[in-house]
Amino acid sequence: MKSCLLFCLLATPALVFSATPPRLRLPLNARPERYALDLTLLPGERTFQGAVDIDIRFTEPTSLLWLNGEELEIRSAELKRQGKSAPAQVVAGGKQFTGFSFSQPVSGKATWHIAYTGRISANSSAGTAPTSGTRKR
Numbered sequence: 117m118k119s120c121l122l123f124c125l126l127a128t129p130a131l132v133f134s135a136t137p138p139r140l141r142l143p144l145n146a147r148p149e150r151y152a153l154d155l156t157l158l159p160g161e162r163t164f165q166g167a168v169d170i171d172i173r174f175t176e177p178t179s180l181l182w183l184n185g186e187e188l189e190i191r192s193a194e195l196k197r198q199g200k201s202a203p204a205q206v207v208a209g210g211k212q213f214t215g216f217s218f219s220q221p222v223s224g225k226a227t228w229h230i231a232y233t234g235r236i237s238a239n240s241s242a243g244t245a246p247t248s249g250t251r252k253r
Contacts, residue, residue, distance in 0.1 A: 135217075137209035138182055145176045157236075167231045177221035180207065181228070183214045189233045190214060197226035204228075 150171040157164045172181075181204075193204035193216050202222075207215030216228075 135180070135207050135215060137213040137215065145174065146178055146181060147173050147175065149173055162236050162238075164234050164236060165232075166234065167229065170228045170230075172226050172228055174223045174226065177223045179218050179221045181216045181218075182209060183216065183230065184212055185214060185232070185234075186212050187235045187237070188214065191231040191233060193228070193230045195222060195226050195228050197222060197224065
């Protein structure tokens, strides 16, 4: 299976709450403005640790956001807004997506913090994969 570190942010409007993961097009009600990624890869290990802070601008109230990240285990997730933090509940989204729901609809600007663990795939050319350590030029 693939380990994908591609993060795509999308949202579902609060009034139309659906735990159905997205299919293709990303809604425009939440837009990422900045990503800060911290990734730890150790030689010989089959997993990696990571955390991402995503600055988001909500264009309408939203209570469910989706992350495109294959083979990721979410350790923690929270939304920081106006000096307050709100935990996010993880919503299963199939093989490629993980949803995050919030107890109250959010709008305006916020920072979404997600800590995660991922697998390094020995059989995939996508995402994170080990190398032999030697490179021919």
